[in-house]
Amino acid sequence: MAAGKGTRMKSRLPKVLHRLAGRPLLGHVTATARRLGARRVVVITGHGAEQVEAAVQDFGASQASQQLAFARQSPQLGTGHAVQQALPHLSGDGTVLVLSGDVPLIAESTLRALLQASGGERLALLTVELEDPTGYGRVVTAPSGGVRAIVEHKDANEQQRAIREIYSGVMAAPAARLRHWLGQLRNDNAQGEYYLTDVVRMAVDEGTAVVAQRTTDELQVTGVNSPAQLAALERAWQRREADRLMEAGVRLADPSRFDLRGTLDCAGDVEIDIGCIFEGEVTLGEGVRIGAHCVIANARIEAGAVIHPFTHIDGGKPEGVVVGAGALVGPYARLRPGAQLGAEVHIGNFVEVKNSQLADGAKANHLAYLGDATVGARVNYGAGSITANYDGAHKHRTVIEADVHVGSNCVLVAPVTIGAGGTIGGGSTITKSTEPGALTVARGRAVSFANWQRPKKATK
Template identity: 40%
Template sequence: MINTIILAAGQGTRMNSKVSKVLHLVGNKVMLQHVIDASDSITDSIHIVIGHNSDSIQKVINNNTINWVYQKDQLGTGHAVQQALPNIKDGSICVILYGDVPLIKTSTLKILIEQAKNSDFSILTVIQKDPSGYGRIIRGPSQLIQSIIEHKDASESELKIDEINTGIMAIRGSLLKKYLNQIKPNNSQGELYLTDIVEKAVEDNVNITSLICDDSSEVMGINDKNNLAEAERAFQLRQVKGFMSNGLTIKDPSRFDCRGNFTFGNDCIIDTNVILEGDNEIGNNVTISSNCTLKNAKISDNTIILSNSIVEDSIIGTHSTIGPFARIRPGTNVGNHAKIGNFVEVKKSSIGNNSKVSHLSYIGDSSVGNDVNIGAGVITCNYDGVNKHQTVIEDGVFIGSNSQLVAPIKIGKYATIGAGSTITMDVPSEKLTLSRNKQTTISRWKRPKKK
């Protein structure tokens, strides 16, 4: 049986935030959820030790399968793990993880667990160029681990050691209980250090195996907003490598963010400063130009999203063009071979096949048919101050520039609206409809002169 204990009781004062440290986001997912996800598939039960902001943590995670353990007083990592011991069986393997170390991989934990099954005790370490602030791994002449010394308690020679303790370990439940009951707060902080169980195990001649983590970002602890930004970039680069390995072209991996789930077809290109949020899907031969944001969008084959455009909770058909500087708001469905041009906003509307809204227009709460051409500056006036109303534009309609369509209204098939019109009533099919004041020229008028 595999038990996972995740420590998440700390206050995280260096984050300078009212939000619990483990609830800060990496890749738009709270750090604690990252740790849960990494361990969930390889563990039989998860026990999370909480203290500060415990109610908010439980509310955000909202997982009925988790056993929540409350630590009233924060007296060190050893004390935190002690709170979960009543739930741990002697013969089980217990994995110790941390809610503020979000990038640990499932594959790494699998290896650590297998080692612990063979030796009863395995520790995850990493070689750190700058080990300041971290506990050092003390090895004997045969290179076996002898102890772990915390930075603040280390001697000058021990501080030169670059192999550090990540805090992550897998240990037989019976040993964990035995040694946690033996340790004492013999340190400058007066706390119970989990790492002190290593020395106790050495005294009992327990064979402590170790796994050196190749990727230091995996075991990066988050203490402040600087660390949080570093973790975010490390997470994004990890994702980018996977995407590119599967055929996605990303122009600059350092300027790409995926904060959710992303699937893509063949021969897709993503330019710089693109942000993906939520669940996004793009088909084959799709190009996302620079400075675009997609949120819960589905982009079909051979479509181009031009620069500085936003597509949110919407579906875009095949061979279509969006942007530049277009905003596609939730509830929009754009058909095939359609064009939504620069500075066009579309909200909760359907745009038919081969239809064009080329520039400077607002289409809201509308049903636009096939082969429709909407000129520049056209506005659907869908809101009367209280309720939203529907505009229906049937197939083949041509709407001249700078027209206003006051909903509720229906424009019949192949109708033409003259430029500059304000249309307040339904328009018949195949007719020209316009609404303009008569043009007048005043012959005796003279332009005023500046006094």
């Protein structure tokens, strides 16, 4: 269910598209449904329907073996009315699993247990006990222990409001029975809405077993209704990820200052300083050290490499960034898509590398740009030097062969090849390829005028 407006978010963006851990709230839910092997994923939209539907397509809610469908709820007349809109897309057999698009951290294992509790025959409700259940539907049980009803907070009496076990909004129901119950829903309640929870009473009246599958993990069933709740859930999720990594041996300088917005795979003895953000798919090899306040996305960093503070690595997709074993990067370096660094490469402060391959031992230690370049082994690339790779219409490649020394403040105008072992004198602009072993200097001859006086302003 993803039809709500989310008024308390105070945003033009539909609530289910606000991000947690780098992914839309709804993206978390549809990804979990995908892992369950659902035959069909039906997203019920309403507020911002076109935007939500386009976003679901973008973040890949379906696979070839699964069908994705949308059902629009307009106007929004309650949770039962929402699920009614999905009826044309539901098969007559199997089990229907109802999830909320703003409850992002429900676990696959929890849902599998719920489906097992349903067994295709029973109505199974995911419940949790809260210290403060205000605002939630209470689970009313029979003396025998089975669920008798779910009573919404606004319709509950004083005795019912004292109940601390609440319905999470997640249920599993036999498809044929659910279709039957949805057709009987009425809106004679305090809100004038069609409550999905009324199917519990119908099931009980008809003799269908209703079971509560309780979770003790409140975080899994916590929804998002405001920026404050989103921030709290973000931090709780990040702390769980940090704890998981530390249990595996990763050393985090401060787990409260760590952010994972994708996947992070770490080998042994990895150290991560404060304020680092990991996005997309990142792999850190044995003994990698990440300095403070780095942003790393879609990259593979091999054993023994050191990423110094304030470095920004963005591998994009599908190229990715590779940092070779024992390489040193930063501080304040930037690696863009297609950057491929060999072993023991040095990329220093304020150096940018884009779509370039640097062979083992190459160095660009200061204030330089390497774009669309192939750099050989042991090249030394001077401060202030750039590859001029763009002619205003097309990108061209620069080849710097092994053991070349490029002096400071040089411009290599692509397409150009600097021959192996050559030297480019500082301040040179190179527009033609050079021979191996040659010293090439291309700059204006210095001219001096003795006793020259600067112009002076006229005095009144």
